[in-house]
Amino acid sequence: MKQGAAAIFLRSLGGSSRSCQSGLDLDGNLMRPNRLNFRHRPKPWTGVGGAADPPALPAANFTCAGHNSRYEFCVEDFTAGTISSQPVRRQLTLGGKWDARVRELVREFGAEHSPELIEEMIVTALRMAREKMSVADLKLISRSMKEMRYAAKIVASYQAFRKVGIFGSARIAQDSPEAKVAEEFARQMVAHNFMIITGGGDGIMGAAQRGAGRDMSFGLNIRLPFEQRANETIEGDKKLINFNYFFTRKLNFVKETHAAALFPGGFGTLDESFEVLTLMQTGKARIIPVVLLDKPDGDYWETWMKFLTQHLYKIGFISEDDFYFFKITHDVEAAVKEITGFYRIYHSARWVGEKLVIRIARALSAAGVAELNDKFADVLRRGAIVQGKALPQERNEPEILSLPRLVLTPHRRSFGRFRQLIDAINRAECR
Numbered sequence: 001m002k003q004g005a006a007a008i009f010l011r012s013l014g015g016s017s018r019s020c021q022s023g024l025d026l027d028g029n030l031m032r033p034n035r036l037n038f039r040h041r042p043k044p045w046t047g048v049g050g051a052a053d054p055p056a057l058p059a060a061n062f063t064c065a066g067h068n069s070r071y072e073f074c075v076e077d078f079t080a081g082t083i084s085s086q087p088v089r090r091q092l093t094l095g096g097k098w099d100a101r102v103r104e105l106v107r108e109f110g111a112e113h114s115p116e117l118i119e120e121m122i123v124t125a126l127r128m129a130r131e132k133m134s135v136a137d138l139k140l141i142s143r144s145m146k147e148m149r150y151a152a153k154i155v156a157s158y159q160a161f162r163k164v165g166i167f168g169s170a171r172i173a174q175d176s177p178e179a180k181v182a183e184e185f186a187r188q189m190v191a192h193n194f195m196i197i198t199g200g201g202d203g204i205m206g207a208a209q210r211g212a213g214r215d216m217s218f219g220l221n222i223r224l225p226f227e228q229r230a231n232e233t234i235e236g237d238k239k240l241i242n243f244n245y246f247f248t249r250k251l252n253f254v255k256e257t258h259a260a261a262l263f264p265g266g267f268g269t270l271d272e273s274f275e276v277l278t279l280m281q282t283g284k285a286r287i288i289p290v291v292l293l294d295k296p297d298g299d300y301w302e303t304w305m306k307f308l309t310q311h312l313y314k315i316g317f318i319s320e321d322d323f324y325f326f327k328i329t330h331d332v333e334a335a336v337k338e339i340t341g342f343y344r345i346y347h348s349a350r351w352v353g354e355k356l357v358i359r360i361a362r363a364l365s366a367a368g369v370a371e372l373n374d375k376f377a378d379v380l381r382r383g384a385i386v387q388g389k390a391l392p393q394e395r396n397e398p399e400i401l402s403l404p405r406l407v408l409t410p411h412r413r414s415f416g417r418f419r420q421l422i423d424a425i426n427r428a429e430c431r
Helices: 005-009 096-109 115-130 135-158 177-191 204-212 246-256 267-281 300-315 320-325 332-342 366-375 392-396 415-427
Strands: 163-167 195-198 217-222 240-243 259-262 290-293 327-329 346-352 355-360 380-388 405-410
Touching (some): 135 217, 135 240, 163 177, 163 204, 163 246, 163 267, 177 290, 195 204, 204 217, 246 267, 259 267, 267 320, 290 300, 290 332, 327 332, 332 415, 366 415
Parallel strands (some): 290 327
Antiparallel strands (some): 380 405
16 A cells, blocks of 8 residues: 555654654655654555564664674675676677687786686777777776776775765865764764775765774765865875766765765765665665765755655655665764664675575574565565575675575565565564
8 A cells, every 4th residue: 555755754764663853744844853743654664564663772682683894704796796697708709819819818917817807808998999989988998997996906905894985065164063973973883893985075075084084984086177185084095096087986986885874965965865876776786774964953855855755756756665775864873773783684685696695694583584475575576585505606705605595586676675675684583
């Protein structure tokens, strides 16, 4: 049954029984806590029927809790295995003689790791020469590849940590209430063993960098003819990476982060916000927790929500499930709990063919798995959610082979329901 707008969106604004800082009425108008219209409070959400979100509790209160943000293993593919599952054999060819010369070059140079992919890149470059691409296109492709290579090299040394991407305006004063919230949020995330990634500039970015400290933060800076310069915390650090193109910068933000915190900002912040949400909505990137933060009495994100509810949702451009991808809050501790709670039991996910393999920190009880099957039957294309061990195709991730798995064959749509499934896993009963 389709719910009212307020019922659908209260979760995005902090949940009903959880710390609901603000809500929207049926017309998308902002309601403060002391004026919330409880006639429109959502019924217990069961997805197409589950339990309402429980009060936010510390991880110690959960029998399955205990998974730390600091890995003892590598970070998973940001596309949840879509890239990993692609064939590694060369898809392009220059003809027998040239293919043999490329293979010989790669072998002599010494490419032990995925030589087929190195060969593929060389073949692609040579085909561009044969196709007489313009100088502008060649410069674009060459520069993009160099930026991606360098960024991957720097970040590879820090794969032992989950990371939070923090977005917000460079124009906000360092002593503003928004900047103070950003600084405290970053400080608390580092206390939970997360690193932070910002755009490397001033404003919200500089405040977050200051809160996290130089050692636990990255700066993905963009070269602009005005405004953008590295903040004093990250200036000169090897983790400050400069990009010429916004698209390579944004790709690295999405590729390397395991949570996103969005603060008030301009076109760039909104661009990054919708980028993250679009990639999750379409299944092109792994699902991560997203929090939208503001100063205690701010209404930036509530105003943004009015646009979503009064226009995009009413027109039918977005669905109810899409509002589960994010949470609006004015409280730093609530934002931190939203992120750390996401990884309470859930660890990561990977597509193996048509199957979605969800890796979890603790095995669930039989009753817990049965409850998931009952509440998320609509997600399944066929079969059931089955608990088991790693699949043979996951052998290229030996560091996490021992983790329990939940395996299902879902419809590849309505990815907001996948976020609800992760929330349910984090609440489930364990063995």
